[in-house]
Amino acid sequence: MSFFDRKKKDNDNNYSDLNNSSYQTPQQPDQNNFDPSQGQFNNDPNMGMGTQFTPNNQDFNNNNNNYYFGPQEPQNQAPIQPGQPENEDWEYTEQNLQNTLDQSADLKSQLRSQLLADRSYCNHILRTVGSDQIDERRQATDRINDINDSLKEWFGTDEMANEIYLDPNASYFVFTDDLAANPDSDTTAMWQQMTMTLAERGLLANAISVTYNDQIDATWMNYQDAGFVDGNAYLLNMYNELQGRNLNVSVTPAEIPFDADYRVQHVTDKVDKILDANDKLVMEVSRDSNHQLQIIRHYKDDQVLSRDIFDVNGVISATQFYDHRNANKVVRENFYRQDGTLVLIKSYTGDEPYIQLFSEGNVLISIFDSDEDLIVWWLKNQALKQGVSTVFVSIGSDFYKKLLSLRDSNIEVIPIVMKQSENADRISKLIDGTDKVSAVIAGTDQVNTYLNKNAKNKMDITTLKEIETPIYKEQE
Numbered sequence: 001m002s003f004f005d006r007k008k009k010d011n012d013n014n015y016s017d018l019n020n021s022s023y024q025t026p027q028q029p030d031q032n033n034f035d036p037s038q039g040q041f042n043n044d045p046n047m048g049m050g051t052q053f054t055p056n057n058q059d060f061n062n063n064n065n066n067y068y069f070g071p072q073e074p075q076n077q078a079p080i081q082p083g084q085p086e087n088e089d090w091e092y093t094e095q096n097l098q099n100t101l102d103q104s105a106d107l108k109s110q111l112r113s114q115l116l117a118d119r120s121y122c123n124h125i126l127r128t129v130g131s132d133q134i135d136e137r138r139q140a141t142d143r144i145n146d147i148n149d150s151l152k153e154w155f156g157t158d159e160m161a162n163e164i165y166l167d168p169n170a171s172y173f174v175f176t177d178d179l180a181a182n183p184d185s186d187t188t189a190m191w192q193q194m195t196m197t198l199a200e201r202g203l204l205a206n207a208i209s210v211t212y213n214d215q216i217d218a219t220w221m222n223y224q225d226a227g228f229v230d231g232n233a234y235l236l237n238m239y240n241e242l243q244g245r246n247l248n249v250s251v252t253p254a255e256i257p258f259d260a261d262y263r264v265q266h267v268t269d270k271v272d273k274i275l276d277a278n279d280k281l282v283m284e285v286s287r288d289s290n291h292q293l294q295i296i297r298h299y300k301d302d303q304v305l306s307r308d309i310f311d312v313n314g315v316i317s318a319t320q321f322y323d324h325r326n327a328n329k330v331v332r333e334n335f336y337r338q339d340g341t342l343v344l345i346k347s348y349t350g351d352e353p354y355i356q357l358f359s360e361g362n363v364l365i366s367i368f369d370s371d372e373d374l375i376v377w378w379l380k381n382q383a384l385k386q387g388v389s390t391v392f393v394s395i396g397s398d399f400y401k402k403l404l405s406l407r408d409s410n411i412e413v414i415p416i417v418m419k420q421s422e423n424a425d426r427i428s429k430l431i432d433g434t435d436k437v438s439a440v441i442a443g444t445d446q447v448n449t450y451l452n453k454n455a456k457n458k459m460d461i462t463t464l465k466e467i468e469t470p471i472y473k474e475q476e
Contacts, residue, residue, distance in 0.1 A: 108155075111154060112155060116163070117162075117163075119144055119162050120460050122141075131408055161459065161460065162461075164439045164441070164462040166198070168201075170389060171390070172389075173206045173236070173391050174191070174206070174207050174393075174416075175393040177397055179213065179223070180219075181215065181219050188226075192227070193467060194441075194464065195230050196465040204233045205229065207236070208379070208383065209236075209238070210237070210375045211239075214309070215312070216235070238375065241383065242357075243317065243335060244339075245317070251338055253292075254310060261276060262277075283296055284297040293310045295309055296310075303324070316336055318333060321334075330348060333346040337360065344356070344357055354368060357374070376406060379403075380406060391411060394415070394418070400415065404437075416443070417442055430451075431455045440460075440462075
């Protein structure tokens with residue numbers, strides 16, 4: 001089905017051909033076919049747009065135009081001044097022509113915007129529907145072909161980069177491997193630009209991180225306080241979500257396991273050693289600046305066996321087990337929910353699966369061969385399961401390639417390219433079509449131009465809003 005009801009044009013500017021004979025010898029109107037209620041001649045197709053040709057809405061038989069040449073001369077005709085042309089109606093014709101040209105230019109601009117917006121939406125459909133949704137993909141592709149035909153017909157080319165279509169009903173997330181407590185200027189600039197770009201469209205830039213980080217909630221609040229992100233935006237951290245950690249939930253802090261014959265040796269304000277009756281080191285206890293329990297290291301024969309890690313609530317969050325032959329090698333990690341139940345095991349030996357995920361009833365849910373597989377599973381089955389979601393991910397992310405597979409689950413994934421001089425290999429695969437990416441966030445206009453010029457497949461590109469540099473008034 002055609003999406004545009006239009007007539008073919010021989011060329012784009014036929015309305016401005018002033019050498020056309022129809023402009024040199026205008027057709028004389030029929031006075032008997034004049035409609036006073038409409039202020040125009042009904043039989044003249046050239047009179048339907050712009051300024052009307054009958055000034056001051058006077059009766060046709062008693063006006064100052066020269067269209068009617070009856071036997072009776074018009075009454076009260078003003079005398080012709082020396083050097084004045086006898087017919088001044090060309091001024092109205094010229095004004096009407098200019099109005100028509102202006103209207104045509106406005107309509108073309110409006111048409112271009114509408115065509116590109118529609119093509120952006122179709123590309124959005126292709127990015128979000130699964131590869132198995134054949135009919136939806138075919139309909140979107142056919143519509144794009146129709147749009148491209150119209151662009152070529154009216155503008156001579158369809159080589160125009162669209163802005164990325166942003167669905168107002170979708171949720172938008174910036175994916176980050178981890179949230180740095182002390183981010184560099186490039187990182188803060190990216191967060192600010194993403195925040196401003198989405199805010200300009202009335203949307204929020206939320207965040208997703210996938211690294212274990214006990215301080216990540218505090219770091220996110222610092223980002224909000226510093227203005228890097230919107231105060232209403234939220235953060236999803238994979239470990240926080242899997243472990244059910246929530247600062248608003250009342251929990252009981254853990255206690256140090258202590259036997260009657262143990263004694264405490266104070267090392268610093270934050271570190272204590274626990275010795276047994278034979279003065280053998282049993283535990284080393286570390287606390288944070290608020291004297292909250294942070295880490296307990298367990299020893300046997302002066303060799304570390306394991307390390308318990310506590311979250312900001314003082315609840316055990318994870319335990320690391322060390323190789324008894326190599327105290328610097330972790331062989332296993334257990335992660336716990338707030339209620340103490342086991343949720344995740346990571347094994348660094350070949351004797352068991354790398355990652356095991358358990359239910360609250362300690363039943364094995366699934367196993368994973370890599371962190372990437374766990375991340376994709378969590379995003380697809382838990383974090384982004386509800387509603388429509390779009391994930392923006394830096395092309396330099398360790399998990400960038402794996403996240404692209406989310407597109408088969410109706411999750412839109414859009415890479416961020418802040419600088420064309422970085423991640424050259426991945427950018428090369430981006431522009432040669434290997435990754436089948438059809439939308440990119442560009443950090444600068446230069447990156448936009450580079451991608452637009454070199455990409456072998458058509459891509460929608462949105463350039464991030466620039467950060468305004470404050471101008472300080474010089475003190476007098």
